[in-house]
Amino acid sequence: MSDLIGEERLDAEERSRVYVVIAAYNEARSIARVVEELRRRWPNVIVVDDGSDDDTGARAREAGAVVLTHAINRGQGAALQTGMTYSLGAGAHVVVTFDADGQHNPDDLDSMAAPVLAGEVHATLGSRFLGGEAEIPAVRRMVLRAAIVFTRITSGMALTDTHNGLRALSREVAEGIDLRLDRMAHASEILDQIGKTGLPYLEIPVHIRYTEYSMAKGQSSANAIRVAADYLVDKLLR
Numbered sequence: 001m002s003d004l005i006g007e008e009r010l011d012a013e014e015r016s017r018v019y020v021v022i023a024a025y026n027e028a029r030s031i032a033r034v035v036e037e038l039r040r041r042w043p044n045v046i047v048v049d050d051g052s053d054d055d056t057g058a059r060a061r062e063a064g065a066v067v068l069t070h071a072i073n074r075g076q077g078a079a080l081q082t083g084m085t086y087s088l089g090a091g092a093h094v095v096v097t098f099d100a101d102g103q104h105n106p107d108d109l110d111s112m113a114a115p116v117l118a119g120e121v122h123a124t125l126g127s128r129f130l131g132g133e134a135e136i137p138a139v140r141r142m143v144l145r146a147a148i149v150f151t152r153i154t155s156g157m158a159l160t161d162t163h164n165g166l167r168a169l170s171r172e173v174a175e176g177i178d179l180r181l182d183r184m185a186h187a188s189e190i191l192d193q194i195g196k197t198g199l200p201y202l203e204i205p206v207h208i209r210y211t212e213y214s215m216a217k218g219q220s221s222a223n224a225i226r227v228a229a230d231y232l233v234d235k236l237l238r
Helices: 031-039 056-062 076-089 106-117 138-155 171-176 186-197 212-217 221-237
Strands: 018-024 044-050 066-070 094-098 123-127 167-170 201-205
Touching: 018 031, 018 056, 018 076, 018 106, 031 044, 031 056, 031 106, 044 056, 044 076, 056 066, 066 076, 076 094, 076 171, 076 186, 094 106, 094 171, 106 123, 106 167, 106 201, 123 186, 167 171, 171 186
Parallel strands: 018 044, 018 094, 044 066, 123 201
Antiparallel strands: 094 167, 123 167
16 A cells, blocks of 8 residues: 655644654764754654664763663664664554664654554555655665565565655554564565555655765665575575
């Protein structure tokens, strides 16, 4: 199920039921600003410091986030799983995943969370390709388009943007997520698990802020091939 939804605006009580989970590894340069932007309207921001060598955790805590720490770097999938588990234990009605590098826009969270809180769908998935052509660097666009085809083949989900880290999950969906692929292959794994629930989902147009920093942190074409291989091996072994 894929569709558009109009702009929504939530009140403070509704936002208190949403927990925003950020996996962060060596993001000291950006994490404080990301947390501060979110905390202006979203009280529950959870940062999982995934074994960083810098002061990511301290900066996130000073900015107002709850910080969970991995003793060693386990990868984004493991960090998101830790954050989701914590959020569910704290009473989250909706769990949102959000990137640490500043490329996601907090203004998109209302429209992401609103249909899930209202019970209209059980998951919303951010798409940079809905609502007009996104300004995406050519190489990144090629990688993303390949990921879309890969996801349609492996999961049967006809999405327009399959490696967007901005997602909102109902409590029911989040409770069923079990990310076994600790590193970047989790992006395909989580979609597979959402699709298998059979519960309704929506794609929501979101705005990606490309900067020199976020592009440097992004996934290379070679790494994307390794991620796809990891995911396929895991599916064959299950």
